[in-house]
Amino acid sequence: MTQDRTPAAAENPESALPDEGEQPIKGRKNGLYPEVSDELGELMRSDWADTELRDLQPIEQAGYAAERRAALSARFPGERLIVPAGNLKTRSNDCDYVFRPSSEYVHLTGDQTQDAVLVLEPRAGGGHDATAYLLPRSDRENGEFWLDGQGELWVGRRHSLAEGEQLLGLACHDVRRVAEEVRAAAEAAPVPTRILRHHDAALEAALAELEPDRTEQRADPETPTAAEQRDDELKVFLSELRLVKDDWEVGQLAAACDATVRGFTDVVRELAQAVATSERWIEGTFWRRARVEGNDVGYGSICAAGPHATTLHWVRNDGRVRPGELLLLDAGVETSTLYTADVTRTLPINGTFNALQRRIYDAVYDAQEAGIAAVRPGARYRDFHDAAQRVLAERLVEWGLLDLSVDKVLELGLQRRWTLHGTGHMLGLDVHDCAQARTEAYVDAVLEPGMVLTVEPGLYFQADDLAVPAEYRGIGVRIEDDILVTADGNRNLSAGLPRQADELEQWMRDLTG
Numbered sequence: 001m002t003q004d005r006t007p008a009a010a011e012n013p014e015s016a017l018p019d020e021g022e023q024p025i026k027g028r029k030n031g032l033y034p035e036v037s038d039e040l041g042e043l044m045r046s047d048w049a050d051t052e053l054r055d056l057q058p059i060e061q062a063g064y065a066a067e068r069r070a071a072l073s074a075r076f077p078g079e080r081l082i083v084p085a086g087n088l089k090t091r092s093n094d095c096d097y098v099f100r101p102s103s104e105y106v107h108l109t110g111d112q113t114q115d116a117v118l119v120l121e122p123r124a125g126g127g128h129d130a131t132a133y134l135l136p137r138s139d140r141e142n143g144e145f146w147l148d149g150q151g152e153l154w155v156g157r158r159h160s161l162a163e164g165e166q167l168l169g170l171a172c173h174d175v176r177r178v179a180e181e182v183r184a185a186a187e188a189a190p191v192p193t194r195i196l197r198h199h200d201a202a203l204e205a206a207l208a209e210l211e212p213d214r215t216e217q218r219a220d221p222e223t224p225t226a227a228e229q230r231d232d233e234l235k236v237f238l239s240e241l242r243l244v245k246d247d248w249e250v251g252q253l254a255a256a257c258d259a260t261v262r263g264f265t266d267v268v269r270e271l272a273q274a275v276a277t278s279e280r281w282i283e284g285t286f287w288r289r290a291r292v293e294g295n296d297v298g299y300g301s302i303c304a305a306g307p308h309a310t311t312l313h314w315v316r317n318d319g320r321v322r323p324g325e326l327l328l329l330d331a332g333v334e335t336s337t338l339y340t341a342d343v344t345r346t347l348p349i350n351g352t353f354n355a356l357q358r359r360i361y362d363a364v365y366d367a368q369e370a371g372i373a374a375v376r377p378g379a380r381y382r383d384f385h386d387a388a389q390r391v392l393a394e395r396l397v398e399w400g401l402l403d404l405s406v407d408k409v410l411e412l413g414l415q416r417r418w419t420l421h422g423t424g425h426m427l428g429l430d431v432h433d434c435a436q437a438r439t440e441a442y443v444d445a446v447l448e449p450g451m452v453l454t455v456e457p458g459l460y461f462q463a464d465d466l467a468v469p470a471e472y473r474g475i476g477v478r479i480e481d482d483i484l485v486t487a488d489g490n491r492n493l494s495a496g497l498p499r500q501a502d503e504l505e506q507w508m509r510d511l512t513g
Helices: 038-045 062-075 103-109 161-168 175-188 201-210 226-240 247-269 271-276 279-293 306-310 355-373 382-398 406-412 501-512
Strands: 080-084 090-092 117-122 128-134 171-174 193-195 302-305 326-331 343-348 452-455 458-461 475-478 481-486 489-492
Touching: 062 103, 062 117, 062 128, 062 161, 062 226, 080 103, 080 175, 080 201, 103 117, 103 226, 117 175, 128 161, 128 175, 161 171, 171 175, 175 201, 193 201, 193 226, 247 271, 247 279, 247 326, 247 343, 247 481, 247 501, 271 279, 279 302, 279 326, 302 306, 306 326, 306 458, 306 475, 326 475, 343 355, 343 475, 343 501, 355 382, 355 452, 355 458, 355 475, 355 481, 355 501, 382 406, 382 452
Parallel strands: 080 193, 128 171
Antiparallel strands: 080 117, 117 128, 302 326, 326 343, 452 481, 458 475, 481 489
8 A cells, every 4th residue: 555645635525625835735744744845836737638527417416415404404494505415534553544424415416425524505485506515627737646645646536516416416525625615604694503413513613603502502401402303303304314214225225135136146155154154254255245346244144153143233244154053144235226135044054954943043033024024014014023022932932942922022122032133124325224213204104115224133042041951052043124115015126046054055055055
């Protein structure tokens, strides 16, 4: 990895602006080139072709994003609304994590660039003017493009503001002026401001100078301040705005599921290499598919072999893969537009379930079948969970692990010793989508066409569980699919992967020979 770049302008974008002929970008400590001669500076400024992109077509989701902004505008008339994309986060020293913008910003713009900010400025006659504040292309005059750690020759070309306007279908301004322009607008027309918090600390600090109530302390820990309440209401609305997916979003989630099916297929084909190495081979195999067909994995892949399958979010993925045991693979491809699948299959590593593994697997399959059958418009959100949990409780009683009636088991929640988690969640830009929605709009609501949720029952018998016979210990099974609520029922977006035990075994045989 090359050195001698500096992150100065990334930490302080204003430092990248020309300032009375001074060299605005400082070299890094211990860099091999301590200074730039005037002659080198002139050489680097000159003789570059015009690479401006013209006649660009809007991104395919631009119209949908405009509709979402219109809904946001209607919800908060006469108020200033600010939704940042977020900033780079340091992994270590001068190395950053790969940037992933806030889902709220992506949903409202379709843009994915770091440091960006969407501002909806209220109009006197009603409605809002929307502006995306973006970093423009690297400056050739002051050397940013080749001296700064986020410059074009270091990390790649950014779109110009004019290009951004064509792609996004809304006005684009220089993000290094966002605080100044918001301040000017606030002085000209003082109105309440709401911001999506915890994504841009510098912008929040600038807002605190404009609105004194942002520096107020809570009177008691349980009562939010007026500013916190305003911002929380914005966050909740943006979460609920994603509860029902439009046709374009459904297409993205279907594509994510299709790519995920291919990723699972890759894993089965390479199980022999995983047996020879570790769970890491499985993780790497699926990740390769995610990077080839999408942006990345939508969350840390759970590649849990043997007793690791009883740990719900096993992402260390450093264990052995042993024939005769089960592999619980919970993984999802995130598309280039940042919509993720979330699919789980539990596979016999040698291709065939033994009798006890199949008994447990069939119980989870039956529970999932009952859960999926309960997904339909007008049904309560909780219905699919209740249906799946009843099946699992019935099996636990049938097997003698619980010595009460099924109804009593469910009333007391005793099945949870082995089912552990809820049976599903909303899915979209986030793997646990719409997480900030009000309870009455989510788990206490009814299902509507366009909602997409997971149905993922499981049974987990820990290796040290003395409440079950020894042969159960260390077995974990989960089956998960991504279900679209349709006008007349549901559609399984991840149906390309077999679920029934016989079909699963045959699929594995066909892939491994």
